[in-house]
Amino acid sequence: MSNAVIIKDAVKKYGDFIALKGVSLDIKEGEFFTLLGPSGCGKTTLLRMIAGFNSIEGGEFYFGDRLINAVPAHKRDIGMVFQNYAIFPHLTVEENVAYGLKARKVPKAQIEPRVKEALELVQIAHLAKRKPNELSGGQQQRVALARAFVIEPSVLLMDEPLSNLDAKLRVQMRTVIKKLQRKLGITTIYVTHDQEEALAISDRIAVMKDGVIMQCGTPTEIYAKPQNPFVAGFIGVSNFLDCTMEQDGLVDIKGELKVKVPVKSTYTGPARLSARPEQLFFAEAGMPGEVQFSTFLGDFIEYEVKLDDGQNLIVNEYTKDTTEVHEAGEKVFLNFDPQRISVYEAESEEVITC
Amino acid sequence: MARGQGAALDRKKLMADPIMVTTIVLLITFLTLFILYPLAILLVDSFVGDGSFGFSIFKRIFAMPTFTRAITNTLKVGFVVGIFSSLIGLLFAYVEVYVRMNRFAGGLFKLVSLLPVVSPPFVLSLSMIMLFGKAGIITRFLLHIYDNSVYGYWGIVIVQTLTFFPVCYMMLKGLLKNIDPSLEEAARDMGAGRWKVFADVTLPLMLPGLGNAFLVTFIESIADFANPMIIGGSYDTLATTIYLQITGAYDKAGAAAMAVVLLCITLLMFAVQKYYLEAKTAATLTGKASRGPMLIEDKSVKVPLTIFCSLVALFVIMMYICVPIGACFPTWGYKFFPLTGKWFKQVFTRYHGFKAFKDSFVLSLIASPITALLSMIISYLVVKRKFKAKGFIEAVSMLAMAVPGTVLGVGYIRGYSGGLFHTGVLQGIYGTGLILIIVFVVRSLPTGTRSGISALRQIDKSIEESAYDMGADSLKVFMTVTLPLIKDSFLSGLVTAFVRSITAISAIILLVTPSFLLITVQINEFAEKGSYSLACAFATILIIITYSAVLLMNLFIKYFGTSRKIKED
Ligand SMILES: Nc1ncnc2c1ncn2[C@@H]1O[C@H](COP(=O)(O)OP(=O)(O)OP(=O)(O)O)[C@@H](O)[C@H]1O
Ligand SMILES: [Mg+2]
Numbered sequence: 058m059s060n061a062v063i064i065k066d067a068v069k070k071y072g073d074f075i076a077l078k079g080v081s082l083d084i085k086e087g088e089f090f091t092l093l094g095p096s097g098c099g100k101t102t103l104l105r106m107i108a109g110f111n112s113i114e115g116g117e118f119y120f121g122d123r124l125i126n127a128v129p130a131h132k133r134d135i136g137m138v139f140q141n142y143a144i145f146p147h148l149t150v151e152e153n154v155a156y157g158l159k160a161r162k163v164p165k166a167q168i169e170p171r172v173k174e175a176l177e178l179v180q181i182a183h184l185a186k187r188k189p190n191e192l193s194g195g196q197q198q199r200v201a202l203a204r205a206f207v208i209e210p211s212v213l214l215m216d217e218p219l220s221n222l223d224a225k226l227r228v229q230m231r232t233v234i235k236k237l238q239r240k241l242g243i244t245t246i247y248v249t250h251d252q253e254e255a256l257a258i259s260d261r262i263a264v265m266k267d268g269v270i271m272q273c274g275t276p277t278e279i280y281a282k283p284q285n286p287f288v289a290g291f292i293g294v295s296n297f298l299d300c301t302m303e304q305d306g307l308v309d310i311k312g313e314l315k316v317k318v319p320v321k322s323t324y325t326g327p328a329r330l331s332a333r334p335e336q337l338f339f340a341e342a343g344m345p346g347e348v349q350f351s352t353f354l355g356d357f358i359e360y361e362v363k364l365d366d367g368q369n370l371i372v373n374e375y376t377k378d379t380t381e382v383h384e385a386g387e388k389v390f391l392n393f394d395p396q397r398i399s400v401y402e403a404e405s406e407e408v409i410t411c
Numbered sequence: 412m413a414r415g416q417g418a419a420l421d422r423k424k425l426m427a428d429p430i431m432v433t434t435i436v437l438l439i440t441f442l443t444l445f446i447l448y449p450l451a452i453l454l455v456d457s458f459v460g461d462g463s464f465g466f467s468i469f470k471r472i473f474a475m476p477t478f479t480r481a482i483t484n485t486l487k488v489g490f491v492v493g494i495f496s497s498l499i500g501l502l503f504a505y506v507e508v509y510v511r512m513n514r515f516a517g518g519l520f521k522l523v524s525l526l527p528v529v530s531p532p533f534v535l536s537l538s539m540i541m542l543f544g545k546a547g548i549i550t551r552f553l554l555h556i557y558d559n560s561v562y563g564y565w566g567i568v569i570v571q572t573l574t575f576f577p578v579c580y581m582m583l584k585g586l587l588k589n590i591d592p593s594l595e596e597a598a599r600d601m602g603a604g605r606w607k608v609f610a611d612v613t614l615p616l617m618l619p620g621l622g623n624a625f626l627v628t629f630i631e632s633i634a635d636f637a638n639p640m641i642i643g644g645s646y647d648t649l650a651t652t653i654y655l656q657i658t659g660a661y662d663k664a665g666a667a668a669m670a671v672v673l674l675c676i677t678l679l680m681f682a683v684q685k686y687y688l689e690a691k692t693a694a695t696l697t698g699k700a701s702r703g704p705m706l707i708e709d710k711s712v713k714v715p716l717t718i719f720c721s722l723v724a725l726f727v728i729m730m731y732i733c734v735p736i737g738a739c740f741p742t743w744g745y746k747f748f749p750l751t752g753k754w755f756k757q758v759f760t761r762y763h764g765f766k767a768f769k770d771s772f773v774l775s776l777i778a779s780p781i782t783a784l785l786s787m788i789i790s791y792l793v794v795k796r797k798f799k800a801k802g803f804i805e806a807v808s809m810l811a812m813a814v815p816g817t818v819l820g821v822g823y824i825r826g827y828s829g830g831l832f833h834t835g836v837l838q839g840i841y842g843t844g845l846i847l848i849i850v851f852v853v854r855s856l857p858t859g860t861r862s863g864i865s866a867l868r869q870i871d872k873s874i875e876e877s878a879y880d881m882g883a884d885s886l887k888v889f890m891t892v893t894l895p896l897i898k899d900s901f902l903s904g905l906v907t908a909f910v911r912s913i914t915a916i917s918a919i920i921l922l923v924t925p926s927f928l929l930i931t932v933q934i935n936e937f938a939e940k941g942s943y944s945l946a947c948a949f950a951t952i953l954i955i956i957t958y959s960a961v962l963l964m965n966l967f968i969k970y971f972g973t974s975r976k977i978k979e980d
Binding site: 108109110130131132133134135136137139140141143144145146147156157160161204208210214 | 593596597598600601602603604607611612615616705
């Protein structure tokens with residue numbers, strides 16, 4: 058049976074170094090949940106604590122309502138897909154896939170059909186008799202996948218399973234993974250540092266930095282409403298501007314532009330504004346600047362605009378919304394939709410807008 | 412077309428480099444004269460030794476019961492020692508890799524892996540006799556057993572196992588460390604417990620490596636001369652039988668044929684090991700481990716394993732320490748106190764200890780830089796250059812690895828006592844220090860070459876190429892770029908060659924003349940006569956020399972080394 062995974066205040070220490078500083082997550086049954094963050098932020102560490110390969114220095118881990126802190130790895134009922142696949146080199150493809158079933162003492166008669174079905178699901182049934190060294194990278198990855206889900210684990214863990222594949226195969230395999238997960242409904246925790254992959258594949262994402270969760274939400278929430286400048290910068294591209302927050306949601310940008318944004322706090326004072334390139338547009342009035350150069354990218358045009366105070370901004374304009382291309386050197390004014398941008402307190406980096 | 416042109420270009424480049432060509436020619440001459448030729452002459456002699464071509468000599472030796480018994484004895488010992496050594500080695504390796512040990516146990520493990528390398532070959536046999544023999548400290552004085560015999564089959568098996576298992580341990584440790592931990596983790600999260608993981612994943616992955624360790628030990632055991640000589644008693648192995656055939660029966664043709672038989676056995680093993688198992692080992696262990704393996708936390712497994720291995724280690728270390736202590740007993744086997752230095756005094760006053768020390772020391776000291784330089788040149792040529800005879804050089808220097816010392820010794824006797832092909836040419840070197848030095852060099856060359864090759868493989872080719880681009884010739888590049896980069900490896904090759912030379916016995920004992928007194932030969936002589944106190948005293952002197960050499964090397968590398976010490980794996 059698939060399980061919810063609940064983590065309360067997980068702490069991991071390597072000697073004096075604290076790799077996880079009290080991480081809490083509530084992962085729902087059947088959910089595709091992704092841990093996303095830059096290298097070294099503690100994703101693998103957290104995943105291996107869930108798997109039972111790392112000791113737990115603090116906090117509680119639950120599968121459903123079962124506390125698993127003291128349960129050894131082989132009794133946790135998990136399937137894991139490793140970055141380097143970790144297929145047994147001395148066993149054939151089908152022996153690899155059958156391994157977990159045998160270890161769980163599944164009756165012999167059931168093993169063969171289940172292995173066959175799993176191999177068919179990942180479309181490598183014709184390779185059943187091969188040894189791993191006779192497979193391509195993508196095929197090995199499929200074996201690893203089949204091996205992990207054939208045991209119908211209550212939780213499926215994947216640590217950057219696609220990072221050893223080339224770009225095209227990566228996109229292809231992530232669709233395979235996503236469809237499979239939907240079909241089987243196994244709670245899945247997926248680790249990646251590729252934000253595009255995370256957005257494409259996940260039901261929900263937790264963005265991590267230095268052992269702390271910066272934001273947790275659906276891909277659209279995280280993209281549209283980043284809760285702090287780190288998330289705004291890490292997911293997609295963001296332009297940051299210094300500004301001053303005044304009463305009633307009024308934002309003053311360097312005295313050049315004043316807009317009203319929807320706010321949820323009463324903070325006033327120095328602040329930072331972040332706007333996606335597609336949220337900025339050319340207007341009759343606004344922040345004055347000069348086009349540095351433009352890149353035509355098919356469905357949109359990307360501009361680099363230098364504001365008069367010297368800061369560079371990236372602006373995207375959809376081809377379908379425009380008829381003319383602004384040339385380098387052209388003087389322009391930039392504006393944005395105040396409903397969609399985010400503003401953060403300068404000191405605490407807490408979000409002000411809602 | 413392009414390939415032909417490439418080869419032509421390579422040849423042109425080579426010919427434009429006279430130093431290189433001279434080196435290659437000299438090297439080929441050396442290898443042919445001192446490795447290939449002695450082996451070839453053995454073959455020739457054993458087929459035509461009696462004047463007529465045929466199998467008559469082989470028929471004669473196979474009709475000797477002593478010889479056929481020696482073959483079964485040798486194989487029996489080799490097989491059992493191979494099994495024991497690889498299993499104990501595996502246990503040690505597994506504990507080292509999977510159990511976090513305290514400093515004390517860690518130190519024991521390290522010592523166990525180091526001691527056999529720097530010790531003379533007889534040490535364990537001597538201490539075995541001292542501890543468990545008729546007058547053994549443990550058997551007679553602790554257990555009051557008065558008729559225990561350590562001589563024979565079990566004596567050889569135990570002593571060789573204790574001597575060779577550390578080699579297996581080091582080999583298998585390297586392999587275990589290279590097993591990708593995620594393989595074991597994958598098995599574990601699918602529901603396999605630790606024993607199942609070991610049986611299903613770790614062990615199958617290690618099998619080729621274990622086979623490799625087994626064969627390497629098998630070859631070592633078969634080629635071992637010193638231990639069977641001292642502790643074998645009437646249980647003769649091929650190496651001792653060949654020795655006795657020459658020194659006792661003066662049957663040089665028979666000995667040559669026997670040597671051919673011994674050589675065939677080791678070559679066969681070596682071929683299997685080299686071409687079959689090594690390739691297989693490489694195939695199953697591809698992933699480089701990026702993080703440590705899952706350590707055993709379960710105390711009920713961890714504690715007994717650590718304690719068992721530590722006890723074995725302590726026992727081995729104690730056996731090594733026994734020899735210097737045994738050299739200080741007033742009367743071996745009867746009176747232990749007060750400890751005395753009289754045997755050392757006798758060694759120097761009555762038994763020419765100083766000359767033995769000097770001869771051994773000087774000959775090894777001359778041989779070791781030659782060995783180190785030769786092995787560096789060979790590894791350099793093998794790794795970095797392309798030329799026609801490269802395959803020959805590589806093959807012959809590897810062949811030397813599979814040749815037992817006794818076989819080489821007989822080959823030199825047959826090949827040089829009457830000059831080249833019994834013509835008198837080069838006869839002059841027979842019986843001189845020069846031939847001893849050459850034997851030292853040839854015997855240590857394979858080890859040096861092997862470690863040289865692995866050191867050189869770590870140097871990026873572009874570093875040297877940039878030097879060539881700037882106009883340096885090969886000697887200059889080798890001396891100014893390559894050599895400094897492998898300075899530490901060269902130094903350790905130097906010391907290894909020295910230690911191997913000064914502790915060598917199997918080939919040397921057949922070639923040494925009374926004008927040279929070598930320590931190892933003295934140890935053998937006194938142990939044969941039953942003068943164990945004197946044998947121990949000589950062995951102690953040898954141990955002091957080798958340990959000082961290794962100590963000096965470590966100090967030197969620590970303070971003057973360019974790179975950090977090159978790790979054993
Ligand atoms: N065994 C260890 N001992 C000490 N520190 C460790 C150990 N393993 C990980 N760390 C540290 O903990 C932090 C988190 O490591 P972790 O492997 O979880 O990063 P990650 O988010 O998975 O990064 P990547 O995307 O590069 O895989 C890093 O700073 C790392 O240096
Ligand atoms: Mg990671």
